[in-house]
Amino acid sequence: MQCLRATLCRRATRRFLAHKLLVRDFTIAIDGPAASGKSSTARALALELGFGYIDSGSIYRCATLLALRHNITDIGTGATDLIELINKSSVDIKFQPSTTRSSPNLITGRLSVPDVRILLNDEDVSEEIRKPGVNRLVAKVASDGEVRTAVLGIQRALAKAAETRSTDVVDKEGVVSVPGGVVMDGRDIGTTIFPNAELKIYLDASAMARAIRRWDEMNSSLKQARAKAPVAAADSAPVANERAPAEYPSVEDIARELEERDYADINRQHSPLRIAKDAVVIDNTTMTFEQQVYSIADLARDRMGLERKHDDL
Ligand SMILES: Nc1ncnc2c1ncn2[C@@H]1O[C@H](COP(=O)(O)OP(=O)(O)OP(=O)(O)O)[C@@H](O)[C@H]1O
Numbered sequence: 001m002q003c004l005r006a007t008l009c010r011r012a013t014r015r016f017l018a019h020k021l022l023v024r025d026f027t028i029a030i031d032g033p034a035a036s037g038k039s040s041t042a043r044a045l046a047l048e049l050g051f052g053y054i055d056s057g058s059i060y061r062c063a064t065l066l067a068l069r070h071n072i073t074d075i076g077t078g079a080t081d082l083i084e085l086i087n088k089s090s091v092d093i094k095f096q097p098s099t100t101r102s103s104p105n106l107i108t109g110r111l112s113v114p115d116v117r118i119l120l121n122d123e124d125v126s127e128e129i130r131k132p133g134v135n136r137l138v139a140k141v142a143s144d145g146e147v148r149t150a151v152l153g154i155q156r157a158l159a160k161a162a163e164t165r166s167t168d169v170v171d172k173e174g175v176v177s178v179p180g181g182v183v184m185d186g187r188d189i190g191t192t193i194f195p196n197a198e199l200k201i202y203l204d205a206s207a208m209a210r211a212i213r214r215w216d217e218m219n220s221s222l223k224q225a226r227a228k229a230p231v232a233a234a235d236s237a238p239v240a241n242e243r244a245p246a247e248y249p250s251v252e253d254i255a256r257e258l259e260e261r262d263y264a265d266i267n268r269q270h271s272p273l274r275i276a277k278d279a280v281v282i283d284n285t286t287m288t289f290e291q292q293v294y295s296i297a298d299l300a301r302d303r304m305g306l307e308r309k310h311d312d313l
């Protein structure tokens with residue numbers, strides 16, 4: 001009995017180590033237009049596969065926040081002050097697999113979407129970089145070739161840290177540290193940042209589906225804020241799809257803003273949004289969140305030579 005248990009234990013350890021060695025340096029690149037589900041999918045996928053996660057758009061959003069806070073106006077033209085600020089700043093992406101954020105517009109089923117905190121010079125700016133002011137300006141900031149070069153350095157350093165982060169595994173020889181893979185999402189990950197990524201996904205959905213999802217998301221965060229601070233939040237809450245002044249746009253406004261941002265991202269000179277020739281294109285307009293995450297996870301397992309897990313979907 002003792003002997004059987006030891007054999008099973010050794011087999012399990014070997015399987016685990018084999019898996020870890022296979023995922024070594026395995027990179028998944030997820031690109032696509034705004035609000036197509038890249039970051040929520042990437043986070044759930046990283047959790048499912050035990051990978052690290054990097055949200056590259058948040059680095060451009062931090063750069064945009066720096067521009068706004070320092071009243072920099074020569075954006076898109078090699079903004080010298082901004083480049084200097086980016087080079088002096090630190091951006092950290094804290095992927096928190098143990099803290100999940102449920103998104104009420106998702107039928108997540110068995111899936112969790114881990115939370116991510118974005119630190120700019122050690123300040124938590126996770127909420128601030130998603131506000132309308134940043135949304136309006138970020139595509140312009142990201143169109144600047146010199147900004148992109150500055151951001152590239154941050155992206156590669158974060159990817160290296162994520163890839164070399166290790167998991168301690170107890171083997172019969174003692175504790176062994178094994179590195180894991182990484183999921184990165186953005187606009188040029190499969191085409192420019194990681195042209196040799198082992199798996200490239202291009203995620204898309206209709207502009208209206210994306211706008212409705214974003215509107216739902218805004219509404220649900222507002223409901224949460226209202227539950228925490230009823231008076232202040234009630235003052236600014238939108239009613240159904242009725243236009244509330246200033247900060248809260250209608251679905252049509254959001255769709256317009258997404259399309260404008262996509263247009264700028266597709267038509268810029270440096271690293272425009274493109275479908276990498278070896279990318280798998282997934283249109284999730286009518287897919288559930290589970291279908292999209294599990295199908296990508298199984299594609300990754302196929303390429304790592306591991307057993308598929310979700311053929312039932
Ligand atoms: N298949 C799906 N069905 C319904 N909602 C979805 C689906 N996939 C993603 N979503 C929701 O769509 C919204 C946008 O997703 P997400 O923030 O991941 O997009 P994104 O592509 O990373 O956006 P951005 O480029 O603006 O950062 C989120 O509320 C997410 O929960």
Ligand SMILES: Nc1ccn([C@H]2C[C@H](O)[C@@H](COP(=O)(O)O)O2)c(=O)n1
Pocket residue numbers: 034035056057058060061138139142185186187188189261265
């Ligand atoms: N790799 C990337 C990631 C993002 N951008 C640009 C494009 C978007 O307009 C902006 C914000 O991205 P989001 O947070 O909405 O994913 O940043 C890019 O050019 N390249």
